[in-house]
């Protein structure tokens with residue numbers, strides 16, 4: 001049996017066409033694309049999948065925790081419809097606009113309040129700010145061991161044996177529990193919600209905590225708790241136009257491409 | 268309270284040598300240190316690394332901290348945090364630079380929280396703000412759809428830097444510097460992980476990161492057989508094969524071939540993207556290439572916004588003819 005806490009968040013769809021990505025430069029903010037629904041952060045979804053794999057093999061309970069404002073129920077309830085048991089939301093305005101520091105702090109305090117856990121799982125990096133820090137931050141605040149870039153987890157004799165992706169392969173690491181693991185995509189595609197899961201998720205009321213419920217001061221969280229300042233947000237300019245090489249047939253176009261590259265001294 | 272001053276670079280060592288990431292950081296760090304008019308220090312951590320200290324100085328450091336202990340022969344989070352905390356207290360740097368590698372990605376955020384300060388991961392550029400003297404840290408966000416410039420309001424300011432974002436200096440063997448040996452002083456009982464095994468992924472041929480030509484395939488390649496054709500083209504051009512994430516996830520190619528935000532960064536002269544849609548997270552790993560060529564059946568695909576030359580159509584028909592013609596041209 002394992003008690004697993006998994007941290008998830010709502011993001012704008014990272015697979016939306018890049019052309020739909022817009023920012024409000026004056027406000028240093030991303031403009032959510034119209035007509036494209038937000039989604040659960042993909043790496044957090046990999047973390048949910050990792051939690052479910054653990055539950056499949058050793059049993060136990062999965063609690064998802066999500067911090068953010070304006071979260072759609074359909075989005076944040078996805079872990080429940082995939083098979084998680086509980087959902088805790090930190091939705092108070094005071095939590096909004098934080099950086100890795102204030103977000104990790106609030107999540108760590110919520111996890112402390114949840115109390116019993118063997119593992120905390122996070123994604124390796126959220127698709128919005130690509131920060132890659134919240135997992136390690138929670139571990140440090142809760143004084144837990146952490147392993148990042150995790151691609152496989154086994155629970156053996158009260159410890160976790162995990163595979164960690166490295167730049168030239170992977171390593172097998174044993175870590176004492178409780179521990180925090182940041183999950184990479186090699187863990188395997190997240191499963192689809194089942195009909196039964198979707199029905200259960202509909203009925204499930206999330207637990208909602210305000211700053212006071214988890215014993216944090218408004219000055220330590222959200223915008224007020226930031227330790228980094230975003231001074232500028234902008235879109236890189238893409239210069240250049242693509243020259244499309246044509247031909248009488250696809251084969252001909254392929255040959256023409258070779259000729260053109262040779263002409264242009266690229267090859 | 269002592270003042271935070273100067274730059275500290277964490278130098279990674281692989282197979283007894285300084286990594287290219289380390290020399291790039293030293294090059295970038297030297298420039299920042301000069302801009303600030305402050306010293307550049309470096310730290311070498313491991314077992315049997317002391318011999319590299321002079322080389323670190325040759326690449327630009329004024330001071331090298333060497334920490335050796337059998338317990339830190341391999342990277343592990345806990346002992347590295349303890350060592351870095353010790354070095355930070357001794358060196359009091361205002362900036363700590365690490366590589367955006369599997370080590371830096373793990374070490375930087377945890378160290379930042381440990382020291383009650385902040386980190387920014389995957390930076391492309393670091394510059395000194397002339398007014399505030401704080402570090403302007405530029406990094407891709409939203410998978411590379413945007414760039415953000417951050418300032419850390421606490422010291423030390425910690426940043427990891429992406430591969431190839433900075434250039435190493437020409438090493439000067441005559442450069443003088445100071446080498447300081449620091450005792451790791453580790454308590455084994457405080458290390459909560461054990462590395463049981465290291466499994467390297469063998470790559471045949473030219474390494475992806477070093478290749479001047481990369482032939483990359485996407486989901487549209489459809490399977491491992493298709494990648495064999497990319498392999499043949501790569502061989503002809505003395506290049507390497509890369510991939511988007513789906514082919515790696517599907518096991519068509521080893522995971523080490525993945526190019527992008529969560530894969531390798533490549534900057535070849537020529538990047539041939541076949542059946543790749545050009546998602547920002549992928550482009551984030553290859554947009555520094557000199558020439559991008561795209562073959563895709565969808566003329567609306569984003570890759571055509573980034574490519575210099577392209578062919579619209581089925582790669583299965585285009586690629587063999589392209590490869591054949593190239594063979595002919597290269598022979599003649």
Ligand SMILES: Cc1cc2nc3c(=O)[nH]c(=O)nc-3n(C[C@H](O)[C@H](O)[C@H](O)COP(=O)(O)OP(=O)(O)OC[C@H]3O[C@@H](n4cnc5c(N)ncnc54)[C@H](O)[C@@H]3O)c2cc1C
Pocket residue numbers: 014015042043125126127410484485486487488510511512513514525526527528529530531541542543544545546547548549552562563564565568580581582583
């Ligand atoms: C946080 C995060 C990090 C990520 N990191 C990475 C990363 O590091 N690297 C990465 O690659 N991805 C990464 N991704 C995934 C990324 O968003 C895309 O999903 C992925 O790059 C798409 O790969 P693709 O272009 O091969 O597939 P698709 O987008 O499915 O495109 C396939 C393309 O093939 C074309 N095609 C199909 N058949 C043919 C044919 N017969 N002939 C010609 N063309 C054909 C299609 O027109 C299409 O354009 C990340 C995602 C997130 C959220």
Ligand SMILES: Nc1ncnc2c1ncn2[C@@H]1O[C@H](COP(=O)(O)O)[C@@H](O)[C@H]1O
Pocket residue numbers: 006007008009041043044047065066067068100103107121122123124125126127129130131132133134135
């Ligand atoms: N607001 C949040 N609520 C819950 N989990 C979060 C939040 N932000 C980050 N996380 C978790 O931390 C991971 C890494 O996020 P980041 O450090 O922001 O890149 C995500 O994949 C989530 O698992």
